[in-house]
Amino acid sequence: MLRIAVPNKGTLSQPASQMLRDAGYRQRTDLKDLICRDEANNVEFFYLRPRDIATYVGSGDLDLGITGRDLLVDSGVPAAEVLDLSFGGATFRWAAPAGSITSADEIGGKRIATAYPGVVERYLAEHELKADVVRLDGAVENAVRLGVADLIADVVETGATLRQAGLVTLGEPLLRSSAILIGRAGSDHAGAAQLVRRLQGVLVARSYVMLAYDVRADLLDQATGLTPGIESPTVSPLHREGWVAVQAMVPRKDVHRVMDELYELGARAILVTDIANCRL
Numbered sequence: 001m002l003r004i005a006v007p008n009k010g011t012l013s014q015p016a017s018q019m020l021r022d023a024g025y026r027q028r029t030d031l032k033d034l035i036c037r038d039e040a041n042n043v044e045f046f047y048l049r050p051r052d053i054a055t056y057v058g059s060g061d062l063d064l065g066i067t068g069r070d071l072l073v074d075s076g077v078p079a080a081e082v083l084d085l086s087f088g089g090a091t092f093r094w095a096a097p098a099g100s101i102t103s104a105d106e107i108g109g110k111r112i113a114t115a116y117p118g119v120v121e122r123y124l125a126e127h128e129l130k131a132d133v134v135r136l137d138g139a140v141e142n143a144v145r146l147g148v149a150d151l152i153a154d155v156v157e158t159g160a161t162l163r164q165a166g167l168v169t170l171g172e173p174l175l176r177s178s179a180i181l182i183g184r185a186g187s188d189h190a191g192a193a194q195l196v197r198r199l200q201g202v203l204v205a206r207s208y209v210m211l212a213y214d215v216r217a218d219l220l221d222q223a224t225g226l227t228p229g230i231e232s233p234t235v236s237p238l239h240r241e242g243w244v245a246v247q248a249m250v251p252r253k254d255v256h257r258v259m260d261e262l263y264e265l266g267a268r269a270i271l272v273t274d275i276a277n278c279r280l
């Protein structure tokens with residue numbers, strides 16, 4: 001049975017379970033449950049703190065896990081990133097009171113508060129800097145105001161928490177994070193490839209829509225230039241002489257622009273439908 005770690009709490013927990021549900025797996029119905037067996041798919045899910053997930057996967061006790069890229073880096077565990085799951089996006093950044101430190105070059109010798117000491121120490125080592133890392137569990141934005149640090153390194157999503165604490169970001173992000181599927185380097189559990197394919201199907205279904213329209217046959221080349229699809233668009237004859245029906249997958253973010261352009265070209269009966277899932 002394939003054994004998979006899923007965040008039990010926090011930002012990544014609910015979207016991770018939803019993605020697995022969308023991929024056809026059974027998920028816990030009670031948020032207090034820590035294990036859920038999906039007999040039909042021969043998979044067992046273990047709900048764990050996202051920070052601990054790399055440890056279980058790295059040791060080989062669990063086959064795969066969903067965690068954040070920043071948490072994987074922080075753990076220092078040599079687990080491999082298998083798939084970017086495109087949710088839980090955030091940057092990991094330096095921040096300090098406005099005007100106090102103006103460049104990331106100035107962090108040497110300073111006191112840095114963070115809940116991600118592994119990420120910070122990796123950066124310091126790579127840049128041959130020495131600094132005093134103050135490890136905190138959360139609410140790190142308070143650390144400067146309370147005098148335990150000169151700057152912080154923390155997860156920034158909207159930036160609202162930083163603004164409220166009177167802090168501004170400093171330099172480029174240390175890393176860009178999102179939820180990822182991790183596995184042990186070199187492991188090849190039989191069921192893992194199927195799970196990865198299912199999650200890839202969900203990712204494609206979320207980022208593409210199916211577009212169908214009718215267009216005059218002499219405009220087909222221009223129309224399919226706007227909707228090339230992934231492999232190639234499907235073109236079928238219409239009962240109406242000189243017209244064809246076209247079907248193609250289109251990136252969801254582009255669909256309104258593409259529909260406008262098709263309409264201006266002369267296409268009609270332009271219909272968009274969601275894709276529930278797919279295997280490409």
Ligand SMILES: Nc1ncnc2c1ncn2[C@@H]1O[C@H](COP(=O)(O)OP(=O)(O)OP(=O)(O)O)[C@@H](O)[C@H]1O
Pocket residue numbers: 009010011012050051067068069070071088089090138155156157158177178
């Ligand atoms: N707004 C956000 N706040 C915190 N973490 C976020 C945010 N957006 C994405 N993440 C990602 O979620 C992961 C952290 O999840 P974790 O459960 O450890 O903390 P949390 O969501 O802040 O919950 P809690 O603070 O209650 O433990 C990291 O990979 C982080 O990059």
Ligand SMILES: O=P(O)(O)OC[C@H]1O[C@H](OP(=O)(O)OP(=O)(O)O)[C@H](O)[C@@H]1O
Pocket residue numbers: 137138139140141154155156157158159160161162
């Ligand atoms: O950029 P924003 O959208 O404001 O989000 C980022 C903030 O949210 C998280 O804090 P959380 O509420 O999880 O509290 P914590 O510090 O105790 O983890 C994170 O640690 C940042 O503080």
Ligand SMILES: [Mg+2]
Pocket residue numbers: 138
């Ligand atoms: Mg938090």
